[in-house]
Amino acid sequence: MPSSQLPDPLIARRAVLGAGLALASLRSWAAQDTDAEALLRKGGVVAAFRHSLAPGTFDPPGFRLGDCSTQRNLSEEGRTQARSIGVWFQQRQLQPGKILSSPWCRCVDSATLAFGAPQVWAALGSPRGSPETTSAGHLRELRAALVGASAQTGRFEVWFTHMFVLADLANTNTSSGEALILRADRGGKAEVLARLSVAA
Template sequence: MLTTLKGRIATLLLCLAFLLAMLAGRAFADEEQVWAALKQGGKVVLLRHTHVDMREGIGHLAPENCKEEVNLSPRGVEQAKRIGEAFRAHGVAVGEVLTSPYCRCIDTGELAFGHATPVQYLMPPGVLSDSQAKLNRERVLLDIRNHRSSANLVMITHELNISDIVLEPSIAMGDFFVLEPDGTDFDVIGKVRIAGR
């Protein structure tokens, strides 16, 4: 009995050591390293829209009638502007800015980068059928893997879309991840949180 218990403890400790080693290997670069990587170009930025006041109707989409949607709060407007300022201050070139068709995502892109192109496949999965959500995820992954440009591609979307790709359970509004594609896959370089929220 004692031998079996010791064996189980040893197995658990080995599993724990393996898990810690895996997590250490996935550790993100610090923010200055992330900015330096972005400055090189060719990266993909996955950005969650900036701050909104959560309330009923968050999933309601009203094309060309933003008054009916949940929109950026004054804090979210300022946050989006700060994101754009941070990209400019770090000398980071931004090419295409793709966004979910929700006004809060489009506005984040326009306030931060001066332009935004809404695309259906960046919609949140919770408002779609399972099959459409799966197709959208595959399209996003394809765009990430195939990104080839000296400029950085920005994709502004929702928490669930981002967490599903970077395997991070919770992403605050306005946070973004930087990915480095290689044609067949991508590496997550790191995460940036703009200060002063």
């Protein structure tokens, strides 16, 4: 039955339910941001971002590192999203101790628009070929760096990388421009403490 034909009490109930879900969603995002902010302020964590929005999947034929014209790049929406990330940190006076990025242009651009020029690190690079999995050597580097960052109270790092890298490192999915707040557990594996998704 279309909404227009529903009895008045059902329409009202649906409206209340919709408003309740929207409010719950807003509270969830607010709590998420608050948790992330508190963790970053305390330090000993890494905010590991998936690069901002770059429409499409994979890189085009003829891809070359160091040549952005051969790569999948940020859209204008993605560039706005990256700037919004920087604004979120600036408004809270949160300054990363280190900013690291995959060599891919969409990651370097995300980092630069948010924070300024990053230090490029090959271990954060996108897996190439098939299957799309991060190499064991790169995973060892990432975990070792996370252990080091986790030991530094009052200081946090920001990394910009790719969906596949974050999935291999933290065993979870991420959206474009979303960060996982990571810390190394006692075994040296990545533990997801919170998520941060900054609206553009």
